[in-house]
Amino acid sequence: MVGPTASLSNLSRSDGSASYKCPATGYDVLGAVNAPIELPARRDALKPEEATVEVFVKPGNTTAGVGERHVEGILRNVLSKVVLGRERGFPRRGVVITLGIVGGETVDRGDSYLTILPALLHTSLLALLSAAVPLSMTFSATLMGVDKSGAIITDLSAADAKAAASLHVLAFTSKNHLLLNESEGRFDFDTWEQVRERALSICQDMTTPGPDGDVTMGEEADGSRPEGFVRETVEDRLYKDYSWKIDSI
């Protein structure tokens, strides 16, 4: 498996930005974060003591519809949990996250949005890091499918996802708390438990036995797993931003 490709702070106008490309599904997402800024139109809706997280998903070649609103709701819930909205400068301000799907297949109206959810989550996380928004911890997410025979599949492509009996997106924090669980399709508790365990091990950046029982080899080490690649992406950018400092040491 090839790891996802990501980079930070690609845009100049927004306070933080990230681009993320998921190799299995082919989605290419660009995220921008503006924070903390004033949200003038909805002052009454703002929480008095905290920052308000706003998420906007912009599909690549259609107009945003119900599917986007739904996934925005999921993202807002997850991200509100990790953003420290009471830090200095943040209360009563907005953290505005804009995610543009700039590459990959279109999610057709009525199709499952779960396939793109991990990419959107990772892009948001990276963009928040890039904008130096205070977070309690980082997280990683993965998409899992269960096919009709009951076998768990990872690294699903869009076609795999269509054929699967059930789809699950799970996100775990860097402290291994379950942060998000979105499932759809028919499955039973045992299946879900298996999915959870597998997802946790993926998110923890552990080497897992491959589908054929082989222990995965070197190319699957660092960088290919969510948690590892977030760190790597951040380090790359910091080394660039602080090259003046690091070079002189």
Add this chain to the structure above:
Amino acid sequence: MSKEAPLSNAERDFILEALREDVRLDGRNPDQFRPLSVSFGDEYGHVKLQLGKTSLVVRISAEVTKPRDDRPFDGLFQINLELSAMGSPAWENGRSNDLEAYVTHVLDSVVRRSNALDTESLCILKGVSCWSIRADVHVLDYDGNLTDAACIAIMTGLQHFRRPDAVVRDGQVIVYGVEERVPVALNITHKPLSITFNSYNEGKSIILDATRKEEQASEGELVIGINNGGDVCFLSKFSGAPVDPMEMVTKSTVALEKVKEINAQMEKAMQTDLAKRAKVGMADLSRAENDR
């Protein structure tokens, strides 16, 4: 807050003073564009364009739909521009603003209503089905001159795009997948681009490709839509201070030069990309054969 932060007096005065000496903040000549670079995504019609610090992505897509009742021979074509908070913190998500309406209007006039894309060629079966072509503009970074940048990117995207082949057999419309038949290029009748001029100091200084700060300091704007052949298809003096009519004539000559120059640059970039794709396609084909 749909407005950019206002320019400070110091910045405005300085920009105007500098233009009196024909000097711009980034050292450009008055009629010089910022460096323009273009790259293509994996799909056809996916264009990423960078003009100085203004950058945007255009995606062209096609789907089969029913033509409008009053135009049974015509396909559909629409340009969709939605400004999100990504391009500038001043833009609010989900709300349109004046700039969005204005740029959409110019793009619509220059590209769509000038018939740059031959919509009749998009008809598959009269009154029953046709292609609907859609151009989505995503603004990633806004640093002025959105109109020209978007126009260049859309025109490049339309030329780069390949739609699936479709035929009518026994009254049935069959759309072939990209693997089955070589996808078809769109029929482009001409290549108009918009060129925006900004005027300063009572029309004494007129510059091309203004940055965001230069736009904010500007007293008036003149947009000329013109193609390689020198046909003016759009001319707008939307607001601001008056411009001498003679200037319009001389500026359209400047615009023609620019359009030719940019079109040539885009053509070159596109040919390079298409040649690369052809090579990769061949390599894939031979590999697939070897596998068997």
Add this chain to the structure above:
Amino acid sequence: MSTPLILLPGDEVPSSHLPSTKSNPLKLGSGVRLLSQPSAKPAASNHILTATQAGILATDAKRNTVSLQSFSNRRYIPTTNDLVIAQVHHSSIDYFHCIVTPHTAQALLGQLSFEGATKKTRPMLKGGDLVYARVSSVGVGAGAEVEITCVNPATGKAEPGGLGPLTGGMVFDISTGFSARLIRASSSSADHGDAIDGLVVLAELGKKLESLGGFEIAVGRNGKVWIDCSAAGENAIKSTIAVGRCLQTTDDKDLNAMDQKKLVASIDKGTDDVSSLRWARNIAVLAPLSIPSPAQYPLENSGNRKLADLRPRSKAGIFPPFWRSLASCSLP
């Protein structure tokens, strides 16, 4: 310091990296916070600090501070004692309402918060005018208003020097990370010629000075730098642009000291007529002396600032006239 330690939100700051002095309490800068303190033994080494941002851990053993240095493009958040370039939006009876960062709440600047200002002599600022000010308070709790001032209330003087309305000149936008570096570098290099924070561009620009006058520079932590070369007479505009572009290019391209020298050299193909008016000396002349004690604000974002931070507005040299060539200068 050996290899830089990079932390992500949620990561614990290893206690081995914390300054070990126990004389005064540890001060936290941006990006780190105290998660819990084990109640068993409240010794200094028992702090559990976690990162809240992604960044490089920076500690200062002398001042006993620890903070994270994050990405340079982030938005500026007002912090007490920072110097900022604010833009007046409108004025009311008591205050000028100023923009410190776009699209955030306006900061308040008292009508009389200027050196020697009385009801009759206060500056009449219009919307769009610029002031160089110090953040005097960021308030407490949610919705608190940021207040800025151009005067030290204790002495009634514009301290640190140069505070007050900025007239003429030009403002350039730079990243917040770079503005912090500029402030450190512009002050410290006055004392010794070494590159501070790998930044020699200001010193280089200063060295290229010509005898016509000097350029004034004011750096705001909110990502703005104001430059005025009006002393250069007819070359004022071009020299201002040259200085601004040198700074912006250094910022955008993360130039190292060598490239910064090349960049400055590339705009100056004329004379190397160095006058006796030294850039460094000018700084010394303008440098103010009263420094608010950072100890008063132990939890504020004052982690890395040095004494000299508070005197960045200074005179420097000007340039010979060949600015246009900057447009074509090529960077390695």
